[in-house]
Amino acid sequence: MGASSRMTVATHTLTWMALVCPKRTDGIVTSDQIADSVNTNPVVIRRTLGSLRDAGLVESRRGQGAGWLLTRAPESITLRDVYLAVEHEPLLALHPATPNQKCPIGIGIPPVLREAYDRAEESMKRELAAVTIADVLRETVAP
Amino acid sequence: MGASSRMTVATHTLTWMALVCPKRTDGIVTSDQIADSVNTNPVVIRRTLGSLRDAGLVESRRGQGAGWLLTRAPESITLRDVYLAVEHEPLLALHPATPNQKCPIGIGIPPVLREAYDRAEESMKRELAAVTIADVLRETVAP
DNA sequence: ATTTGATGTAACAGAAATGGTTACGACAAT
């Protein structure tokens, strides 16, 4: 399968906020403004921001002058945090249908694969943990 | 996104072949027999075996007495080999639509993310490379 | 109190991916 782009939209969103929020007196930006940079619909951004808020990475304000702000320093947000915020399914899926329970392979292989897959996924997350939003911002605006 | 199960079907297939092929005088098994263990349609298995053949992991015979056989020792086939055989898209996708080219983030972020994603994917593959089909078979049939 | 502008969320649509199924020609050993 090709993978979803939620991770990319979320990281783009946080990186843009890291760049722009400090320039605002209140540190607040709107989903419309972010959507303009990502080139998508504001609702898509609000959905993403909802996940990021659930993970404690951003906060939302309502009413007049509403919008979003970062709750953490960009140096302290890793791509692993972002991944965990927006992806909840395991990277590699087991069988679509329960395999044949009369076959020793069918019986025994699911937990073995699950363990190997989990180790691989952890390894990927470890690598994502080495990169912060501040890193992404710096490299993105570098000349 | 939840991920595809091609990897699981392919690994199950190879593990089953590693168990059964040695018991046959000609070392040949059919897609029907494998499908019975995986609990799916033989065509699904033939499609998977096609990818595995393109990667050089199995061979097919046609005509009377046709079927499939392993071309490598199970000890020499890693889960990384299997992954490379059946998955061709990057693990993490970039933007669905080209981001705003008038925004410095929109312009600069794709290559930065691509590099971070590729590093993460390589790390995952490295972990998959540590497990062989022989390992999976052993652990699967262990008491 | 009213106005204002943004959030929060449901509902829906089109496109693509996925897994399964049927069908049938190609093939080579018997």
Add this chain to the structure above:
DNA sequence: ATTGTCGTAACCATTTCTGTTACATCAAAT
């Protein structure tokens, strides 16, 4: 010539993904 399996196209139902419209909710500002 028969046989059994591969190889592959075609199609289907289901799900996922991204985008979109619509609208109620909310709180600051006036």
